Amino acid sequence: MPTLYSFKQKDVLCSALGKYVKRASRESIKARGRFTIALSGGSLPSQLAQGIVEDESIEWDKWFVFFADERAVPLNDHDSNYRLAEDALFSKVPIPRDQIFAIDQNFLNDTQELADVYEKDLVRVFAAKETVKIPAFDCMLLGVGPDGHTCSLFPNHELLRENIAWVSPIEDSPKPPPRRITLTLTVVTHAHNIAFVAAGQSKQDILVKVLETPDEGLPASLVNQMGGDRVTWFVDDEASKLTVFPKKEFKL
Template structure:
């Protein structure tokens, strides 16, 4: 068994996983924006603040940043040299794969997602055109962001620079600079600290674009690294490194399907095998949660927990 046991929440069906993950995300959102209170906040009190945040943040973003929310108006009292109020943002890192469908099913029906207070980064990206079905950004844009109902605001989204997809090293360096602008800017920080990083886990054990037995697992300094020869899917990618993932306030895995059961068994029962998820379970000990369906835990010896909703679930 793993020496550091994460929280493992198991559900009988996909829909239950999506609903619980949505609650988990909104609880993380509320904690990041409003402090210890995980209760639903009044959107009417936060919308104006979010507009101010977008104005402040946009001045330091690169040309490659996609502001799905659009361009906010200038502050009315710009002539007065007052110290600008710092409005908190929810900084989330997303991976791709089946996780995107979970987000689609769980989040779009909620009315308490403060989309205009989100800064969305990517835990990894395949170096393909955004229109490709292999693009994490392209897929999540079409499946989630483009389907946010009118009037609910839009997140600020930070994709890779599409013009750099033929040069993995330059693309990784460019995305690291994007993270520096978003997390460090004028402060000296060793690593970005996401409020939440959401990851899947493939049957071969890779998370984000960190593959088992690859040199990228041993990277301790860079925030983002290139992948030149991924063993599955598009060969060229970029990915956040293990230290960056482990530095997040919360790291959450979302895994479903019986095809994942063998690798989950190895992750949980044989951490000595050094699979990426096992490394994260140890490195982010106490901040890791797993949301899985029962099929993914077939023949896996773990202690499952019952998920307790932290935010009022949506009305049905």
């Protein structure tokens, strides 16, 4: 069962998210010598940055950063998730640049090749020395759309049934821009720690659906079901106003 934390103020939410990620980083580095994290776009990079950029105890040199999904646009484009993360986070912390994995701009016109090349980056990090069927990220940070999508996994889309590829292309995203790549549901739900972040009134209705009516099969609901107690929701009180899903007190 997922854990739901709700906070009165967004800055308190960001602080709690930062503590959650810092703990995951610390534990992962102790256990495996590195920290692998997948980021979504939107407001999430800035929310994460607000909670961690000032912390000098973080071992940034052991971070390996991927994107949960990305748009097939240049890295300096306003629609680029990389650009959002660069502006909010990467430019402010000393993560080695060769440990931040952006899409290869040489393949923007071919989303299948774009996905295949990105998957090779995952193979190099997760399966360089042994056979790995599914990469296990230490932390997966996700948002949720008003239709219940997460990453670029949309309701009723055929990509939800993909169980072989680690990274898949999508040409018909219902949310612009239409051409993207995304981690598959199998990879997303295999992470050691999975966190959703949702804030504001616009998230009220979808939180009720995702948390209280999981049989609808929305992508975010599927992550809840498949991830179980590895899934944590960080929301503000405005977003959680309508849900009766049990809230827990944040302690870390």
